[in-house]
Amino acid sequence: MEIREFQKLIEKIYYKKDKRRGKERTFLWFCEEIGELARALKRGDKKDREEEFADVFAWLVTLASLYGIDMEKAIEKYKKGCSKCKKIPCQCKEKKRIS
Secondary structure: OOHHHHHHHHHHHHHHHHHHHOHHHHHHHHHHHHHHHHHHHHHOOHHHHHHHHHHHHHHHHHHHHHOOOOHHHHHHHHOOOOOOOOOOOOOOOOOOOOO
16 A cells, blocks of 8 residues: 555544544644554564554554645655765764663
8 A cells, every 4th residue: 555545544534533633632642652652662562563553654644634744745855865865875973862
């Protein structure tokens, strides 16, 4: 399935409900799903991880739809490589992040 197809499918299934809930509350649901993914990654169960990755992606495209963003178009920024250095693989120096 193409990303645009998936986004349209999620819109058919959930858009009316998501629109009624509103952008802010839908974002909070998305954040909750990220937390569930974090727990699944820690537990190490592949099936659970797969389901949580799917849920996070579904909520991400839901948010994109609420904001009028076509995800397939949006991700084209990576078509030619890293969005900053334009290389494949990325040659940017890593910034230290919280571990």
